[in-house]
Amino acid sequence: MTEALVQLDQVTVAFDDRPVVDQVNLSVSRGDILTIIGPNGAGKTTLIKTILGIQRATSGQVSVASGLVIGYVPQHLTLEPTLPLSVRRFMLLSGRGLADCRAALARTGVAHLLDASVHHLSGGEKQRLLLARALARKPDLLVLDEPAQGVDLNGQASLYDLIRELREELNCGVIMISHDLHLVMAATDRVICLNQHICCSGFPEDISKDPAFVETFGHQVAESLAVYHHHHNHRHDLHGDVVPTAEAHGGCNHDHP
Numbered sequence: 008m009t010e011a012l013v014q015l016d017q018v019t020v021a022f023d024d025r026p027v028v029d030q031v032n033l034s035v036s037r038g039d040i041l042t043i044i045g046p047n048g049a050g051k052t053t054l055i056k057t058i059l060g061i062q063r064a065t066s067g068q069v070s071v072a073s074g075l076v077i078g079y080v081p082q083h084l085t086l087e088p089t090l091p092l093s094v095r096r097f098m099l100l101s102g103r104g105l106a107d108c109r110a111a112l113a114r115t116g117v118a119h120l121l122d123a124s125v126h127h128l129s130g131g132e133k134q135r136l137l138l139a140r141a142l143a144r145k146p147d148l149l150v151l152d153e154p155a156q157g158v159d160l161n162g163q164a165s166l167y168d169l170i171r172e173l174r175e176e177l178n179c180g181v182i183m184i185s186h187d188l189h190l191v192m193a194a195t196d197r198v199i200c201l202n203q204h205i206c207c208s209g210f211p212e213d214i215s216k217d218p219a220f221v222e223t224f225g226h227q228v229a230e231s232l233a234v235y236h237h238h239h240n241h242r243h244d245l246h247g248d249v250v251p252t253a254e255a256h257g258g259c260n261h262d263h264p
């Protein structure tokens with residue numbers, strides 16, 4: 008039996024008696040990638056804050072495996088603009104040694120920025136730095152809140168590839184929020200569509216046909232996902248370029264009707 012890293016049973020979070028997360032059940036084990044999608048204000052961030060223990064559930068049960076190490080990648084890097092801060096210093100603030108910090112930066116493709124100022128990093132570099140900080144903790148569970156924000160389309164694909172590789176290398180579980188529906192459909196194992204309550208959940212190829220998904224995202228999005236069934240038969244390097252694999256010779260396959 009696979010032990011759940013985190014399990015939510017009937018979790019509700021209400022602000023001023025308004026349920027923002029409503030009776031949610033979910034479970035993530037090692038090796039799982041679970042993506043939470045949903046419209047603005049659907050309660051996605053509140054839900055992951057509850058998993059992280061930053062937000063208390065109003066009712067229901069949040070259970071985490073004992074000694075669980077969580078690596079959290081927030082939506083944005085929030086910094087005091089007047090405080091000089093190098094990448095090296097930022098990473099060392101995680102409490103890990105320099106060797107671990109260097110290895111994590113190398114894994115996310117930004118080792119060359121060790122002595123750069125965090126204030127001068129591009130949007131994509133900041134996201135990779137945040138991922139490196141989470142990795143340096145050698146997490147059992149990676150929790151990412153819109154990890155591809157500010158990253159161009161090629162960069163997004165390579166970032167999702169990297170997350171999949173890290174899941175295998177660390178044998179960790181992954182929970183992420185994403186708005187990049189096409190990429191999510193290709194990169195995730197399971198999807199939860201949240202609109203306060205879980206309106207549907209399942210495998211990406213099935214979820215786009217679910218009436219609840221169509222109701223939440225509209226016909227146009229559902230149809231575009233249904234025809235854009237993305238067979239991910241290749242990898243991307245950290246610059247977004249396609250790396251052919253043994254079973255494929257590069258290029259995306261998209262099924263057209």
Ligand SMILES: Nc1ncnc2c1ncn2[C@@H]1O[C@H](COP(=O)(O)OP(=O)(O)OP(=O)(O)O)[C@@H](O)[C@H]1O
Nearest residue numbers: 022023027045046047048049050051052053054184
């Ligand atoms: N601490 C709080 N106090 C009161 N209301 C809150 C609090 N935190 C979040 N909310 C409200 O809860 C609702 C859900 O917010 P949340 O940030 O979880 O949504 P989201 O799905 O992550 O949205 P987005 O996609 O826009 O980031 C919003 O209406 C928000 O205003």
